Amino acid sequence: MKPAHLAAALLSLTAAAPAPRVADLSGVWLFPRSEEFPGLRMMRLSRDAAGWRGTVTTDWYGDMPMRALEVAGGKARFLIDNGNPRLPPRIWTATVDRAGLHVTGDIWERHVDAEVKRGGEADARRLAFPLAPLPAPATLRPDGLAPTPPMGWSSWNRFAAAIDDRTVREIADHLVSSGLRDAGYRFINIDDGWQGTRGPDGAIRPNARFPDMKALADYVHARGLKIGLYSSPGPKTCAGFTGSYGHVEQDARTFAAWGFDYLKYDLCSGEGIFRTASQVRLAYQQMGQALRATGRRIVYSLCQYGRDRVGTWGRDVGGHLWRTTGDIEDRYDSMAGIGFDKDGDPATAGPGGWNDPDMLEVGNGGMSEDEYRTHMTLWAMLAAPLMLGNDLRTMSPATIALLENRGVIAIDQDALGRQARRIRKDGEAEIWSRPLADGSVALALFNRGETAREMSFAPEDAGLSRIEALVDVWAGVPDNAGRRSWKIPAHGAVLLRLRGQP
Template sequence: MRRLILSLVCLLFAATAPAHAKPGPFDGVWLFDDADPRPGVTMVEIATKGGVTAGTVTTQWYGPMPIARMTVEGDTATFTMRNLNDREHPTREWRAKLEDGKLRLLGQIWFSEIDELGRRGTKADAAQRAFRVTTLPPLGTLAPDGMARTPPMGWSSWNKFAEHIDDKTVRAMADALVSSGLRDAGYTYVNIDDGWQGTRGPDGRIRPNAKFPDMKALTDYVHAKGLKIGIYSSQGPRTCAGYEGSYGHVRQDAQTYADWGFDYLKYDLCSGEWFYDTADTVQRSYYEMGEALRATGRPILFSLCEYGRFDVGSWGRKVGGHLWRTTGDITDEWKVMTDIGFERNGNPAHAGPGGWNDPDMLEIGNGGMTHDEYVTHMTLWAISAAPLVMGHDLRETSPEALALLTNRAVIAIDQDARGIQGTRVRKDGDAEVWAKPLADGSVAVALFNRGTAAKRMLLAPADAGATRIGEAHDLWANKRVADPAADVTVPAHGAVLLRVRAG
């Protein structure tokens, strides 16, 4: 009887074990050798355990991405993947199909459409292609360093040139800052955005690509002009344009930038969004670079670019930031500029000497808006104490644009030592009045007309926090306003900026 029972148990185990142990048709390692660099699929690993099939898709941009809810029907598998930057569609459905012994991978993540063909690989191949995941340091607090007492001013390559930037163009922009008088008006930073990165050497040190043959020579050239120079990176494996990021090399990159002689770093979350998607991890990723920059001993302005997430202004200073983006990218359009400038320019309580809300770069000179719209752009950024970083080709600055950008009285509002970010004090339909108290006791008052027809607007003493206006000066027209209590005509999509003193 005992032998019979044992035989029955063995038969039962033999009948059920293969169902659990048998690998599925998709199981194993799949290698992708010629995948599109965005996001750069390198490998898919799939395993079936206990009747459940799961795995990961490994990419150069986002590392190992877990497969969720995978189902298999014949030669096709469907599964979901976490998506980026799309709150309405936080997951996307992917497919994998067996085709003549190979695996076709179809899906979408962020702006990338994936249609790649992979081949069978081995466990040894998987070990060789495994993504090396790094860990973040604990969150700390960096003490103020005395930099950025007023909002930074300068120029950046991205708005005009995107990743198509090179050594020659950067030198030309430095030359133009000097010859145009923009440097003397306060624009001192020449910032290289995305597109300068090459590969890493055997020691892990980042090298510039062929467009930038000698970074130290370039920084020396810019410094000799009485200017400062900035550079760009991401805490992710790839930058927004797909170049080498700082993931796994943060301290090494910070030292390289210092050794090259850079004075400013814009640090863009980009592919780091996959790794750092909570308030804690985002803060720690910026702290990691902020602390690394401090450790170099070189004063380097630190620009946080994470699009205003997780109330960045409330912690930007603590991680070493001197300015922090409050929004996504600006474009040279009235609707986009006004949406950012009026509605997404950050909490004024967070701005002041040493740290600034950054609604992104100036579009003046790029030609997408009218003169009056650019007046609104400059007025809004100035009264908001925003960084003034130009984004056009400085060699093609028109006299009209130059006059807007170099108006010393308007710049003085932005650069006021008190460092208060102006706020809306009154709104009536398309008409808005903003005010900004200044260090000498006067008040900057901006009258905005967001409508499509000229509008007569009244300057009221209460707009300046006063019971009576003693004098007012129109900073764009450079003239005294004879009767501050009289109506002021503001052009369609235009602005009037006044410096007012109580009577």
């Protein structure tokens, strides 16, 4: 072919395949279906007099709105977020190409790079995320549960989602044989990872690692213990298992029929659906009402990371404890950052409703014995729930001694239910005080520094004019009532119980 003819042919081909137009972005666009996070379904773009708007529909977060949407030159640019205020919105782009749209962006830790095809309204109806209604606002009355902070064991800190029936049974046995049950630890709580799929009737089924939940509950109950479970108001739990969205009342009935005594309800994917404080509150109220309706007495743990001043409304939705923070990690800086600074408002805590700075890490190996002693001291002063997070089957004698100290537990479980307050802070040295039901006062001296230091207190720190009796709680013995000074190791603590004249 001559050069002139070749040029004419190329020109003809170019004319036969015109460049995509901006208008081509309007409509329904279908992602390749995948069970992977976040379960992308479809994208919809439309334009009216007010400008462009759009959504990305997912299995995890429902319809995620496109924010700051701009369309120009066959390309859409927008921001996507999953409702988590700790994470900045991510930039996504959708660019017209000859195959459809090329979509790229990030959500959580997932990078999306997909070719999406044009669909129609029938596809949109088939792939639409079902919107489940929320109840009308209501206030639930106290039910008398959790008069002191719940105590027990939870699977997440040690096992994450790799938990099974056999492990739960063995943990229950060791909670008894170690003496920890008799020290007050009574709940065995299965966290994320037990869920399977829903049957044709919509009822949640456990996965293959949990062949019979009713039999497991009976096993735990036979050992003088109670048993707890985990779910989410969202479609997916944090580990990607089936949540309670759209099946709240049904799940509550199932949990009660299995014989469970405790539910931890973790916001997880629900944060992408319930985007306002009022929606979050109603989502937790819905499960609170559903649990009450079963007639079974179930302790209700709200896990929405301390947002929206949850302590001011946690009781009203049926909650008995509410998280004050994100997840704890087995490091001193994580534990201290939560316990000293993200421990909730003391005014909202007391019998029937507790600030929850998350589960214990004692015995998991990431902190020293002094740091774990600080962990226990601080949680006891905060009147925090004491949920063990270690493998009870491999505990050292030192770990058992930390966990079963009856004097420390007595302060945590004190019937007055008053959370401690920071009285004095001098650099890395802090003194906290907590009044107790018998008129005595718990006083904790914390050294948050990197080296040992002398710390002293005055009777006024405990609200006393004169001290008549002093007990070193960790040692479990009375000390000289006139003693005022201790040498405290780095990241260490001293816990005292004082009696005297106000």
